[in-house]
Amino acid sequence: MSAQTLQPQVVDTDKLVDRKLVLYFYLASLTFLFVSMLGGFLMALQLIRHNPFSGIELFSPGRWRMIHTNAVAYGFLANGLLGSMFWAVPRLTLRPVLSSHLSWFIFIAWQAVVLATAGGILFGQAQGLEWGETPTWIDPVALLGLALVVVNFLPPILMTPGPLYVTLWYFMAALVWTFLTYAMGNFMPEYFVTGSAAGAVGGLFIHDLVGLFVTPIGWGLMYYFVPILLKKPIWSHGLSLVGFWGLAFFYPLQGIHHFLYTPIPMFLQYGAVISTIAVELVVATVIINFFGTLRGSGSAFITNLPIRWFYTGMVFYFLTCLQCAFQTTLTFQAIIHFTDWVVGHAHLVMFGVFGLWIQGVMTYLMPRLLGHEWYSRKLCEWHFWLSSISLFAMAVDLIAGGLVQGTVWRALLPWEVSIDASMPFWVVRVFTGIGMFAGQIVFYVNIYRTWQLGLRPAPAAAPTSTELPAVVAAT
Amino acid sequence: MLESKGSVLVIAGLFFFALAFVSNALVPAMMYKDLPEKTAEQLVTANLRYQFEDLARRFPASFEKHMGKPPEDAAAREKWLNEKCAESLRIGRKVYVGEACWHCHSQFVRPVSNESRRWGPVSESWEYQNELQRPVMFGTRRVGPDLSREGGRRSNDWQAAHLFKPTLLSDGSVMPEYPWFFEGAPDKPNLRGLALMTYLQWLGSWLESYPYYEEYTASSLPADAAPSEVAAAGDAPAAGEAAAPANPAEPAADGGAAEPANPDAAADTEKKEASNAQPTDAELEAAKVAIPGTKPAPPPTGDPQPAESQPSPTESKATENTNPPIDPAPESETPQASTPPAAVEGDERPPAPALPEALFRTASLLMQAI
Numbered sequence: 091m092s093a094q095t096l097q098p099q100v101v102d103t104d105k106l107v108d109r110k111l112v113l114y115f116y117l118a119s120l121t122f123l124f125v126s127m128l129g130g131f132l133m134a135l136q137l138i139r140h141n142p143f144s145g146i147e148l149f150s151p152g153r154w155r156m157i158h159t160n161a162v163a164y165g166f167l168a169n170g171l172l173g174s175m176f177w178a179v180p181r182l183t184l185r186p187v188l189s190s191h192l193s194w195f196i197f198i199a200w201q202a203v204v205l206a207t208a209g210g211i212l213f214g215q216a217q218g219l220e221w222g223e224t225p226t227w228i229d230p231v232a233l234l235g236l237a238l239v240v241v242n243f244l245p246p247i248l249m250t251p252g253p254l255y256v257t258l259w260y261f262m263a264a265l266v267w268t269f270l271t272y273a274m275g276n277f278m279p280e281y282f283v284t285g286s287a288a289g290a291v292g293g294l295f296i297h298d299l300v301g302l303f304v305t306p307i308g309w310g311l312m313y314y315f316v317p318i319l320l321k322k323p324i325w326s327h328g329l330s331l332v333g334f335w336g337l338a339f340f341y342p343l344q345g346i347h348h349f350l351y352t353p354i355p356m357f358l359q360y361g362a363v364i365s366t367i368a369v370e371l372v373v374a375t376v377i378i379n380f381f382g383t384l385r386g387s388g389s390a391f392i393t394n395l396p397i398r399w400f401y402t403g404m405v406f407y408f409l410t411c412l413q414c415a416f417q418t419t420l421t422f423q424a425i426i427h428f429t430d431w432v433v434g435h436a437h438l439v440m441f442g443v444f445g446l447w448i449q450g451v452m453t454y455l456m457p458r459l460l461g462h463e464w465y466s467r468k469l470c471e472w473h474f475w476l477s478s479i480s481l482f483a484m485a486v487d488l489i490a491g492g493l494v495q496g497t498v499w500r501a502l503l504p505w506e507v508s509i510d511a512s513m514p515f516w517v518v519r520v521f522t523g524i525g526m527f528a529g530q531i532v533f534y535v536n537i538y539r540t541w542q543l544g545l546r547p548a549p550a551a552a553p554t555s556t557e558l559p560a561v562v563a564a565t
Numbered sequence: 566m567l568e569s570k571g572s573v574l575v576i577a578g579l580f581f582f583a584l585a586f587v588s589n590a591l592v593p594a595m596m597y598k599d600l601p602e603k604t605a606e607q608l609v610t611a612n613l614r615y616q617f618e619d620l621a622r623r624f625p626a627s628f629e630k631h632m633g634k635p636p637e638d639a640a641a642r643e644k645w646l647n648e649k650c651a652e653s654l655r656i657g658r659k660v661y662v663g664e665a666c667w668h669c670h671s672q673f674v675r676p677v678s679n680e681s682r683r684w685g686p687v688s689e690s691w692e693y694q695n696e697l698q699r700p701v702m703f704g705t706r707r708v709g710p711d712l713s714r715e716g717g718r719r720s721n722d723w724q725a726a727h728l729f730k731p732t733l734l735s736d737g738s739v740m741p742e743y744p745w746f747f748e749g750a751p752d753k754p755n756l757r758g759l760a761l762m763t764y765l766q767w768l769g770s771w772l773e774s775y776p777y778y779e780e781y782t783a784s785s786l787p788a789d790a791a792p793s794e795v796a797a798a799g800d801a802p803a804a805g806e807a808a809a810p811a812n813p814a815e816p817a818a819d820g821g822a823a824e825p826a827n828p829d830a831a832a833d834t835e836k837k838e839a840s841n842a843q844p845t846d847a848e849l850e851a852a853k854v855a856i857p858g859t860k861p862a863p864p865p866t867g868d869p870q871p872a873e874s875q876p877s878p879t880e881s882k883a884t885e886n887t888n889p890p891i892d893p894a895p896e897s898e899t900p901q902a903s904t905p906p907a908a909v910e911g912d913e914r915p916p917a918p919a920l921p922e923a924l925f926r927t928a929s930l931l932m933q934a935i
């Protein structure tokens with residue numbers, strides 16, 4: 091870090107970042123979130139027996155469920171994270187990414203991959219791999235795209251002299267991991283192994299996708315934005331180290347916890363369970379570190395919108411990990427596996443943590459990208475409250491529903507009983523979904539209005555971000 | 566050192582990943598290295614072939630249209646059927662994946678949570694060592710029941726009508742309908758429909774206890790009036806001669822409660838059936854009238870819950886080929902399907918914990934409130 095503060099020449103960081111590119115990534119991200127939510131609704135409506143498009147092939151709820159999860163992972167999260175990296179990496183390293191042409195090519199190629207994935211799934215071409223439903227013929231292209239991302243981002247990071255700041259550890263590792271994970275998960279179970287072993291690889295893949303792609307980039311962004319916004323360094327560098335290395339070591343070891351009680355050898359299942367619990371401890375240190383950082387500026391949680399998004403996400407992160415520590419035990423697995431408990435968990439982590447973080451970053455950056463203050467702070471508040479409360483309600487609802495389902499199954503009641511018992515929870519899910527959706531609509535309106543204001547010829551001086559990475563690097 | 570690029574890239578990025586890859590992915594792969602991986606052709610067992618030919622008998626026109634005509638010569642015919650059957654398995658799997666059936670149905674029976682009593686033997690590794698489990702179809706969520714022992718449990722007629730419109734056979738089912746596997750009517754499956762049914766009948770066809778049935782306990786409760794679906798099905802074009810719901814005379818089975826009636830237990834089960842569940846002739850007559858397209862028959866006194874479909878074009882066909890040749894389980898037409906929850910009255914029923922029932926009651930009250 092010291093290396094950055096000692097950087098002799100003053101670099102105009104604003105020139106390093108292609109704001110239009112970041113903006114486009116964000117718009118793509120939000121578009122896919124919109125599509126994804128529509129898919130979620132279709133499945134949710136099917137489950138409460140109110141599917142308006144019943145019997146129409148292109149509205150097959152199963153296909154839209156896959157679009158739902160894939161659009162979330164590769165459309166919403168990946169675009170949001172990539173866009174944020176295009177902002178953070180050049181500012182943190184004081185160097186541009188390898189090539190701006192390449193950056194735009196990546197943008198276009200990535201959207202093409204996601205659209206092709208959605209199209210492929212829609213026409214029944216899905217691959218039978220959770221989170222990897224991308225049709226097999228797209229996989230190599232997507233992998234190539236990921237390789238380009240690595241090539242684009244690594245040079246500025248590698249050219250930075252001296253030891254790196256926390257964010258860059260996470261980014262650098264995530265770039266490598268994502269590429270490897272994607273290659274492993276999409277090709278091995280399809281072409282090289284079968285049966286239980288393929289299950290083990292599949293478990294590793296879904297797990298690593300969250301743990302080695304989304305999580306490290308998400309935390310990297312937190313380590314970058316939180317000190318900037320709070321205008322002070324991260325509380326403890328030691329804990330940052332523990333957090334990173336603990337995650338790097340334990341996270342990839344847990345894949346099999348997705349398939350407990352399968353024919354996969356039991357000692358491997360135990361191993362996965364133990365390392366899962368170990369990673370919860372690591373997570374606790376990271377959370378402590380961030381709340382330690384917040385200490386003394388607690389009011390920022392109320393007044394500073396992005397900080398509120400970030401820290402709410404961290405609270406949810408803590409809850410998810412707590413939940414995970416339970417659900418990974420074999421005792422809980424017996425009941426909750428295959429139930430809505432897991433679906434609740436998935437929403438809590440995907441939207442409640444990473445979704446909130448990305449939207450927090452967007453809340454912070456949008457005015458800087460659009461060249462105008464937010465059109466309405468009130469709408470920002472609505473966006474926050476609608477999203478976070480609805481999400482939390484959805485997660486609680488589904489987790490409770492999962493417990494009911496699991497108990498009904500174990501009691502050997504007829505299958506229909508479990509459906510009937512789930513119905514109230516599914517109805518609530520639709521309403522909480524409407525809440526989340528409404529939050530997005532509010533956000534879109536606010537962005538649109540802000541954009542219009544930014545177009546006006548001579549507005550009040552556009553806010554230029556004044557924070558130099560030096561502030562961050564001062565840890 | 567821990568902050569340096571080299572260590573982050575090499576130790577965290579590559580080494581830790583490799584470590585996890587070896588321990589979590591390569592170790593299981595090596596452990597199963599010696600279990601041979603079967604091709605689809607090798608998966609065609611007598612059980613499955615029986616079901617495949619049954620498709621040809623039940624849906625002769627559709628079968629010929631989409632699969633072709635089997636050669637006359639016996640040996641050639643044998644080969645042809647095996648090939649077509651394997652090909653159907655592959656196509657069926659593709660459909661199963663493409664429609665995300667695996668996001669609502671699991672394919673493994675766990676050793677916990679009474680699952681082996683509900684579905685059958687706990688899943689084992691060798692069962693997955695084949696081409697159709699690449700990638701493996703363990704599944705992610707159970708909105709519907711596990712399917713790994715589905716083969717032989719329902720007739721092809723049942724599967725066809727159920728895929729066409731699940732509510733025909735399972736009251737209030739939340740499973741989506743798949744009319745695009747059919748050419749307008751449940752007795753006219755297209756290639757995808759035939760292949761998917763082959764795939765479904767394959768699931769579990771490798772087990773000795775095939776077909777595996779849940780124990781069936783007759784409903785002692787008078788059920789409510791004939792389901793409206795009967796009438797609804799009548800609206801479906803061309804559903805007239807074939808179609809859907811069922812033989813109302815067949816008593817509804819208990820979908821979940823109780824012991825596996827594997828072949829050993831079959832005799833036992835049969836007795837019980839005979840004592841309190843055999844449909845009377847009069848009821849059977851009533852059932853025949855209840856063909857959609859005509860007016861639904863007045864509900865017979867038994868249980869009008871449509872539990873098992875008999876949509877075969879002619880009555881004789883439906884009866885002549887119900888038993889798999891190699892497994893003479895006598896109750897293979899035994900309905901297994903939906904039961905109103907209240908119907909769980911069987912004496913064999915394991916003591917259910919009070920909690921789920923209470924929960925369920927709360928839930929259903931809640932639901933009524935909504």
Ligand code: HEM
Pocket residue numbers: 126127128130131133134155158159162166430432433436437440441445519520522523524526527668705706708
């Ligand atoms: C409009 C709001 C939403 C609705 C109505 C909705 C609904 C659903 C439904 C019905 C499922 C399938 C559950 C099942 O098979 O039982 C599902 C799965 C899932 N959703 Fe959503 N969803 C919404 C928003 C989101 C968002 C914003 C995210 C993430 C950012 C998300 C992430 C997921 C994930 C990861 C799964 C897979 C769960 C699993 O397989 O375990 N959803 N959602």
